[in-house]
Amino acid sequence: MLRFDRQGLAPSVVVDDATGEVLMVAFMNEEALQKTRETGFTHFFSRSRNTIWRKGEQSGNSQEVRTIFVNCEENSLLVRVVQQGGAACHEGYQSCYYRQLLPDDTYKIVQERIFNPGEVYDKSIAQNTSSTKEDEFHIDKDSVSIETPEELRVKMRQLYSVYLYLRDNDMSEQSNTSRLLQDHSQSYLASRLADELQELADVQSGEHVHAGREPDTILEGSQVGYWLFLIAATIHLNYNDFTPHEALLQGYREHYNEGRMVELWQECLNLVAGTEPTVIAKGLQLGFSLIGWACAEARISPIMPVEFDLDQMRRKGLVR
Numbered sequence: 001m002l003r004f005d006r007q008g009l010a011p012s013v014v015v016d017d018a019t020g021e022v023l024m025v026a027f028m029n030e031e032a033l034q035k036t037r038e039t040g041f042t043h044f045f046s047r048s049r050n051t052i053w054r055k056g057e058q059s060g061n062s063q064e065v066r067t068i069f070v071n072c073e074e075n076s077l078l079v080r081v082v083q084q085g086g087a088a089c090h091e092g093y094q095s096c097y098y099r100q101l102l103p104d105d106t107y108k109i110v111q112e113r114i115f116n117p118g119e120v121y122d123k124s125i126a127q128n129t130s131s132t133k134e135d136e137f138h139i140d141k142d143s144v145s146i147e148t149p150e151e152l153r154v155k156m157r158q159l160y161s162v163y164l165y166l167r168d169n170d171m172s173e174q175s176n177t178s179r180l181l182q183d184h185s186q187s188y189l190a191s192r193l194a195d196e197l198q199e200l201a202d203v204q205s206g207e208h209v210h211a212g213r214e215p216d217t218i219l220e221g222s223q224v225g226y227w228l229f230l231i232a233a234t235i236h237l238n239y240n241d242f243t244p245h246e247a248l249l250q251g252y253r254e255h256y257n258e259g260r261m262v263e264l265w266q267e268c269l270n271l272v273a274g275t276e277p278t279v280i281a282k283g284l285q286l287g288f289s290l291i292g293w294a295c296a297e298a299r300i301s302p303i304m305p306v307e308f309d310l311d312q313m314r315r316k317g318l319v320r
Contacts, residue, residue: 017066017080023088024096061085087114153245163233193227217298221291221305247285251292
């Protein structure tokens, strides 16, 4: 019998039946697996939305199942499919693995985009998805109040604890994040932070467009948070020394104009390049406030970039 994890999930690797290429990795619970077998089309469980979804229900790029295999430990699945429409990735590529990781930690796109997500996914569906997320976080956009900041604090503490673990336990061979933390190169981390802050700002101005404003804000916001947490862990800050959740919420509530945003951005970079931990902590707070500002601009919950990061950590087995 297939063994699901504590959350009732089993990772499912989906491959093209004709070529054997890996198309995507998602999770199935017992119900999703049952629907997949009953209908002959892949169904998965969305942890963020807490619901079953059928692959291609929005884009039409469904997956017709040919065979399902179970691994030796009976805790994961391999699903061979015929990919309808030619694109398994929600960003319009044949495979979700359309980027190659280069030695300098940058990505190189190695596939041609098959469809434009902005044209395929109906705007009303995207708005409904965003509204659902906001409802889960109890956001009142008119008063810009958040009723459950404790949830954000808990998740950000959990996320930061992973960085501390990777700092204190050398896993450089398995984790690039751990390698960066062992290098102790604050100047390099600050330079990467500057790049990501620029991209986050460009998403809001429309100069940097990949999958759409909302998903791009989540991705770039998570990237900014990644480098901020790396800097904090490198200089051995305690969580309460910079309280990132408070800074994130402050930025979310504030209505920065473009001029003020640029000032905060420059001040953030100046402070994190310093030597005094208290000064650097102020810079980190400004960085997290800019993530909150971007979330407000994109009209998404400020918890979404954090959940994105946690999901990445779960996939790496660093968070349960």
